[in-house]
Amino acid sequence: MNTSQQPHSRSNPNHRPASTGKSSASEWKEVLFFYVLPFLLFNGILFTLVASKPKVTIKVANTKDYKTTTATITVESLFPIREFSSAQEGTALALTETKKGQYTADIVRNGVIEIYAKGLNGMSIREYEHVNILDDVAPLVNETYQIQDGILTLTLEDSQSGIDYQSVFAIAPSGQTLFPLSSDRQTGVFTFPMEEEFLVIYANDLAGNGMQATFSTHVETLTPDTVPGAQQPAQETPLPAQSAELPEQSGSQPADASAETPVSAALPEQQTSPAVSQDDGEVTIHINTRTP
Secondary structure, three states: OOOOOOOOOOOOOOOOOOOOHHHHHHHHHHHHHHHHHHHHHHHHHHHHHHHHEEEEEEEOOOOOOOOOEEEEEEEOOOOEEEEEEEOOOOOEEEEEEEHOEEEEHHHHHHHOEEEEEEEOOOOEEEEEEOOOOOOOOOOOOOOOOOOOOOOOEEEEEEEEEOOOEEEEEEEOOOOOOOOOOOOEEOEEEEEEEEOOEEEEEEEEEOOOEEEEEEEEEEEEEEOOOOOOOOOOOOOOOOOOOOOOOOOOOOOOOOOOOOOOOOOOOOOOOEEEEEEEEOOEEEEEEEEEEEEE
């Protein structure tokens, strides 16, 4: 009889084979790498291809002469571009292709640039860029001016390219050309001799925009016939006499009735009205005095 016993010979009922856990982890890895990741990758690529839009970049360079500038347009897309157009304020804008996907345009006026691009997948984009650095406004005359001792003092202003001081002159009623007695390049103040009833001032800015302004010392005396909208006095016209026969009564004679109704209107009172008007770069300054 063999009484020796071998320890640990009995099996542990709680013990599980290690291969079961390894098999489960391996299955999850297979599902992740062969099903989940390919699904996500495929759908991501499909969404990118379907929803991809072209990318348009518009850059406007600074101007040196305030007359022209250059715009650079860059188009990037995953797909070939099948539709492409450019315009500025509704007018076609000519482009020059410098390299693949890059264009330049000469800009000669202010306004909004519009670029439209559509890819082969049907996705499109519109990009806008506003150009406002070019000078297309003529110089302005400051409302403050002075005429004293035969000297006209005025101020010219231009906020972009600046006043072209060589272009400023005046024309007298006699046709004589007058140049400024003095000019201040810091403040834009000019003085002119004013020995006649009015002067017409001409000036340009450095971008070539021109203006003219008329300064007058002439006092106009207007009668009601020459004043626009003045009410004319009605002439006094006697109305014809009216008569009526009364029935005869004892001790009474027929009575005559007559009436005269004068109609008149007062002349407008005397008034002095200075006026300043500006139209298309032309300023007219004058004083009118109205008398009866």
